Every structure is written in structure tokens, then in C-alpha cells.
Amino acid sequence: MNFLHTPTRHLFFTGKGGVGKTSLACASALALAEQGKRVLLISTDPASNVDEVLETPLSDTPTPIPAVPGLKALNIDPEKAAAAYRERVVGPYRSKLPEAVVNSMEEQLSGACTMEIAAFDAFAALLGDTPSTQDFDHLIFDTAPTGHTLRLLSLPSAWTGFIETNTSGTSCLGPLEGLASQKEIYARAVDSLGDGERTTLILVTRPEAAALNEAARSSGELRELGVANQHLVVNGLFQARDPEDPVARALEARGHRALERMPALLRDLPRSERPLRGRPPMGLEGLRILLAEAEPPPDATDPVQPPEGETFEALVEALGRHGHGAIMTMGKGGVGKTTLAARIAMTLARQGHRVHLTTTDPAAHVEAAVGEIPEGMTIGRVDPALETRRYREAVMASAGKDLDEEGRRLLEEDLRSPCTEEIAVFQAFARTVDQARDQYVVLDTAPTGHTILLLDAAQAYHRELGRQSQGVPEAVEQLLPRLRDPAFTHVLICTLPEATPVHEAAALQADLRRAGIEPAGWIVNQALSPVQVSDPILRARQAAEGRWIREILEQHHQKLVVEPWSETHD
Known part of the structure; x- marks a missing residue:
């Protein structure tokens, strides 16, 4: 890969879940170490499997990798770091505020924002050329700070007594409370990220529309914040080895089509491409194959048969027996939840049910996924920008009406934080789900467990302190018990x-269960297991899928639908 020819001291890998950033970060660390460089690989990804990839148990201190002189790795547990960070922020308030308020503060500090800030805390300590890192030639980070994190750090209220002055009760600025004493350290870290002589940010994507759009969004955000030294890696580009295999031909064509439609923001970036490999990039040999010019012929393996489980049709038939209700497809971007939501909605409508299909994903094209709309079905969209503006206006009219000019200015700034959109969209969902009392509402991109708990905690906060004059909207009050009603x-x-997609889905399920919501089942989408293929790369990947399907059934959920790979998924 081009960026390894003259690498900067810091290499940050970023990208949406499942694109291969951990594999590429590990492979890059291995390649530099085998060139005689002293390399430290660092991961703060909550879904990280660096231990598994390097076949070495890791901790939060540098661990030598056997058989690779010069390579060490550490795996910072972001949940553990976030818990310590949370206690650092909330601890001083335990004896000063009512228990309900302290509990609410802890919940506000329990989500993704706190994990991001705790991760950045670790980044900053390592970027400062401390004694623990000065002996290394290169620091390679699996999972870079997001534009969201850097944007939070740029807000002035990050460095004020936010929790004491917070009047909206729903914000992601709270996690920044603990950073005030380290402002200069973080400023130096941000400067280091923007220094192209020291740092390269590697955007990892796959040749798929959703992954490329996410890479373009991240690239734009980071450029605006001064992180301009970027390199694009298109991972998993497939080239058919068996021209007689129709699945192989379709997969190759789909990848080329996605690259032809690549967002303009990515076209001017230096670019590397890595082919799709049949062998999973596990272990040192698997990582070497990932970066090699050619892959040895995969071993001939019999495909693992999909488990005997529920079919998609049986799943929808069971949902249709209820007569009404909310159906939510949840998961990371790129797993096909928009297409699955559209299929569920269309099937229910063709069975004679009234159905409303909606999304909050600005990149989701539900109309395209539906095609011709069946009778009895309607399509809607929750506009995040519009809902956020309405929510800000409502909070300013209620919580802000009795504040002085300085208080209103701080509240307005608070409402510009990214979590405001999360809460605003959630309230819009509440109004949409209210329609499910007498019809089906199919929701693509549903609120996360963290969002549900955050809003629930904020309401408790408001009730305790009496700061919200407008009260809790009735639809929201009804929504929380509805979401918890199977x-x-x-x-x-x-x-x-x-x-990675399976591990991230498991983390999502844990969040939902913490919020009192039990998933109805899992859908493994775009599986090769049920499909007839002859291409050797696809046969090898087909066999590898069995491990993850078994893990879901044995460890995560017993109700599973395995949906075959389809050319229409784009």
C-alpha cells in the first residue's frame, strides 16, 4: 500500500464497522516491523478483535508479538476506560446532589460519547511522545478519533463547568467535563492529528455505496477540522476467478459500479486497493497474504450448510399475526437493514395489512428499495435536520425562557452538540410509533439502547429538578413502555x-437489553452459505461463514434467519 512506502510516525485507521480497518492496521504494523521498524499498535475499538487477529492475548500495556521482533501491541478496553472516566466526572457530585440526579448524570455519561472521549484520552497520552512511546518509530492506531469527537473538543463549553449549568438534561457535552484540567494536552494532540508531516489518516472502505458514502462523510468532517493528510484504501475489491460463476460475475460488477459512483470528495485522495481474499486475515500468515501481491490458491473446502432455522417468509408471517405494531430493523450501516425493512413492509402490505415504512437515515433510499408501492402501504421519512431545529426551539422556549443572556447563550451552544439530534430524532420516532396502534409501522434505523436510556434519564432529571416547563410529550411517555413490550x-x-458486524451487533443487543428491550431475532444478511458458487475465493469465504452463524446461535440469539447473497443489495 502506498502509504507504507514513506510512512509518517502516526498512522490512524478509520472506517465503518466491517470494512477491515483492524485487519489492515495489523497488517501494516506487521509489514513495518518486518522492515526493521519499531512499531506500537494501539486499538480502542470496542468491537476490536486485535488479540484474535494477532493470536496474542493483549492488555492495556504494550505486549511483544511473538515471532515479530520490534512489534508490540496494546488493546485499551474503552468500556473500562469510560467507567473510570465516568467516575472521575461524577464522583465529586455524589454527596452534593440527590441520588436520582447522580443516577441521571451517570446514564448521560454511559453512552458512545463518553467512550469516544475516553478513547481520545488514551490517544492524547500516546501522541505526546511520552517515555512510553518515544522508543517507537511508528504508532499505528486502529480506530481514529471521529469528526464527532474533534467537533466536541472544539466547543467552548467543553472547558466550562457543564454539568452544573446544564439545563437541557440531554447532551453529549457532559463527558467533556473531565477534560478541563488537560486542555493543553488535548490541544497538542489535535495539533498532531492535523500535522501532515507526523500523521496520516487512512480511510478504509469497501467497494459498496454505503461504505464509500460513510468514508466521504468522515473525510469531509475531518478536513474541516484540519485533518487533511488522508489516504483512501478500498478493501475487499473482488475479481472473479471463475467466469462461469454468476454470483462471482455479479459481485465483481457491483464493486466496479460502486467505484464508478464514488463520491467526488474521495476522488482526489491518494488511493490503494486490496483484493478480496478467500482466507480470513487471521494470524501472521493471514495478514501477510492480505498485503501480498497474490493469494495462494485457497484450500478446497466443503461449504458449511446454513442452520435449519426460520425463513424470512416464516418470520414475516409470524409478525403479521399481531395485526399491528412497530417493527424495527437495527444494525450498523451497510448490513442491508433498509432493504430488509422494505421487504418486510411490502410483504405485510401484500398480505392485506396497513403498513407505514419510514427511516431517519439521510443516506437510505427506501423508495428505491420498495419500487412499486403496494396498496395499503405508505412511505415516510423523519428529517433529522428539521426535527433538531424544532427540538432546539422547544427547549429554548421552555428551559431557556427564564435564563439570563449568558445562560441562554450557553444553552444554545449546548443544543448545537451532536447528541441533540439523537434526542430530537427519538422524539420524532415517538410520534411515528404512536401510529402503530392500528397498523404496522416498519422503522429502518431505529433508536439505539443508549438513546432510549439517555432520554429516560433526562426525563427523570427534569422531574427531579423541575426544569422543563413543557413536560414530557405524551407520545414519548407512551413510547418507552411500548418499546419494552414484545x-x-x-x-x-x-x-x-x-x-466485526457480528461483534457490533452483539454490543447493540447488550445495549438494548440494558434498556429493557429483548430483540425478536437476528437476520444474517448477504450470506453465501445458502448460495451455489464455484469461484474458489467465494467457496473459501462460504466455508468461513459457518463460524459466525454458529456463534450467533450459541452465544447471542436462538432465533435466526440466514438470508442469501443477492445481487440487488447495493
């Missing part, structure tokens, strides 16, 4: 038969 709400977790 007879009313049916959550379907969507994933792909690969390591």
Missing part, C-alpha cells in the same frame, strides 16, 4: 456473517 415492538438485529 407484543407491540419487534426489534430485528441485522448483521453480516463476518467478525
Whole structure:
């Protein structure tokens, strides 16, 4: 890969889940170490499987990798770091505020924002050329700070007594409370990220529309924040080895089509491409194959048969027996949840049910996924920008009406934080789900367990302090018990038969269960297991899927639908 020819000291890998950033970060670290460089590989990804990839148990201190002189790795547990960070922020308030308020503060500090900030805390300590890192030639980071994290750090209220002055009760600025004493350290870290002589940010994507759009969004955000030294890696580009295999031909054509439609923001970036490999990039040999010019012929293996489980048709038939309710497809971007939501909605409508299909994903094209709309079905969209503006206006009219000019200025700034959109969209969902009392509402991109708990905690906060004059909207008050009612709400977790998507789906399920919501089942989408293939690369990947399907059934959920790979998934 081009960026390894003259690498900067810091290499940050970023990209949406499942694109292969951990594999490429590990392979790059291995390649540099085998050139005689001293390399430290660092991961703060909550779904990281660096231990598994390097076949070495890791901790939060540098661990030598056997058989690779010069290579060490550490795996910072972001949940553990976030817990310590949370206690650092909330601890001083325990004896000063009522228990309900302290509990609410802890919940506000329990989500993704706190994990991001805790991760950045670790990044900053390592970027400062401390004694622990000065002996290394290169620091390679699996999972870079997001534009969201850097944007939070740029808000002035990050460095004020936010928790004491917070009047909206729903914000992701709270996690920044603990950073005030280290402002200069973080400023130096941000400067280092923007220094192209020291740092390269590697955007990892796959030749798929959703992954390329996510890479373009991240690239734009980071450029605006001064992180301009970027390199694009298109991972998993497939070239058919058996021209007689129709699945192989279709997969190759789909990848080329996606690259032809690549967002303009990515076209001017230096670019490397890595082919799709049949062998999973596990172990040192698997990592070497990932970066090699050619892959040895995969071993001939019999495909693993999909488990005997529920079919998609049986799943929808069971959902249709309820007569009404909310059906939510949840999962990381790129797993096909929009297509699955559209299929569920269309099938229910053709069975004679009234159905409303909606999404909050600005990149989701539900109309395109539906095609011709069946009778009895309607399509809607929750506009995040519009809902956020309405929410800000409502909070300013209620919580802000009695504040002085300085208080209103701080509240307005608070409402510009990214979590405001999360809450605003959630309230819009509440109004949409209210329609499911007498029809089906199929929701593509549903609120996460963290969002549900965050809003629930914020309401408790408001009730305790009496700061919200407008009260809790009735639709929201009804929504929380509805989401927790398995007879009313049916959550379907969507994933792909690969390591990272499965691990991220499991983390999502844990969040939902913490919020009191039990998923109705899982859908493994785009599986090769049920499909007839002859291409040797696809046969090898087909066999590898069995491991993840078994893990879901044995460790995560016993109700599973395995959906075959389809050319229409784009």
C-alpha cells in the first residue's frame, strides 16, 4: 500500500464497522516491523478483535508479538476506560446532589460519547511522545478519533463547568467535563492529528455505496477540522476467478459500479486497493497474504450448510399475526437493514395489512428499495435536520425562557452538540410509533439502547429538578413502555456473517437489553452459505461463514434467519 512506502510516525485507521480497518492496521504494523521498524499498535475499538487477529492475548500495556521482533501491541478496553472516566466526572457530585440526579448524570455519561472521549484520552497520552512511546518509530492506531469527537473538543463549553449549568438534561457535552484540567494536552494532540508531516489518516472502505458514502462523510468532517493528510484504501475489491460463476460475475460488477459512483470528495485522495481474499486475515500468515501481491490458491473446502432455522417468509408471517405494531430493523450501516425493512413492509402490505415504512437515515433510499408501492402501504421519512431545529426551539422556549443572556447563550451552544439530534430524532420516532396502534409501522434505523436510556434519564432529571416547563410529550411517555413490550415492538438485529458486524451487533443487543428491550431475532444478511458458487475465493469465504452463524446461535440469539447473497443489495 502506498502509504507504507514513506510512512509518517502516526498512522490512524478509520472506517465503518466491517470494512477491515483492524485487519489492515495489523497488517501494516506487521509489514513495518518486518522492515526493521519499531512499531506500537494501539486499538480502542470496542468491537476490536486485535488479540484474535494477532493470536496474542493483549492488555492495556504494550505486549511483544511473538515471532515479530520490534512489534508490540496494546488493546485499551474503552468500556473500562469510560467507567473510570465516568467516575472521575461524577464522583465529586455524589454527596452534593440527590441520588436520582447522580443516577441521571451517570446514564448521560454511559453512552458512545463518553467512550469516544475516553478513547481520545488514551490517544492524547500516546501522541505526546511520552517515555512510553518515544522508543517507537511508528504508532499505528486502529480506530481514529471521529469528526464527532474533534467537533466536541472544539466547543467552548467543553472547558466550562457543564454539568452544573446544564439545563437541557440531554447532551453529549457532559463527558467533556473531565477534560478541563488537560486542555493543553488535548490541544497538542489535535495539533498532531492535523500535522501532515507526523500523521496520516487512512480511510478504509469497501467497494459498496454505503461504505464509500460513510468514508466521504468522515473525510469531509475531518478536513474541516484540519485533518487533511488522508489516504483512501478500498478493501475487499473482488475479481472473479471463475467466469462461469454468476454470483462471482455479479459481485465483481457491483464493486466496479460502486467505484464508478464514488463520491467526488474521495476522488482526489491518494488511493490503494486490496483484493478480496478467500482466507480470513487471521494470524501472521493471514495478514501477510492480505498485503501480498497474490493469494495462494485457497484450500478446497466443503461449504458449511446454513442452520435449519426460520425463513424470512416464516418470520414475516409470524409478525403479521399481531395485526399491528412497530417493527424495527437495527444494525450498523451497510448490513442491508433498509432493504430488509422494505421487504418486510411490502410483504405485510401484500398480505392485506396497513403498513407505514419510514427511516431517519439521510443516506437510505427506501423508495428505491420498495419500487412499486403496494396498496395499503405508505412511505415516510423523519428529517433529522428539521426535527433538531424544532427540538432546539422547544427547549429554548421552555428551559431557556427564564435564563439570563449568558445562560441562554450557553444553552444554545449546548443544543448545537451532536447528541441533540439523537434526542430530537427519538422524539420524532415517538410520534411515528404512536401510529402503530392500528397498523404496522416498519422503522429502518431505529433508536439505539443508549438513546432510549439517555432520554429516560433526562426525563427523570427534569422531574427531579423541575426544569422543563413543557413536560414530557405524551407520545414519548407512551413510547418507552411500548418499546419494552414484545407484543407491540419487534426489534430485528441485522448483521453480516463476518467478525466485526457480528461483534457490533452483539454490543447493540447488550445495549438494548440494558434498556429493557429483548430483540425478536437476528437476520444474517448477504450470506453465501445458502448460495451455489464455484469461484474458489467465494467457496473459501462460504466455508468461513459457518463460524459466525454458529456463534450467533450459541452465544447471542436462538432465533435466526440466514438470508442469501443477492445481487440487488447495493
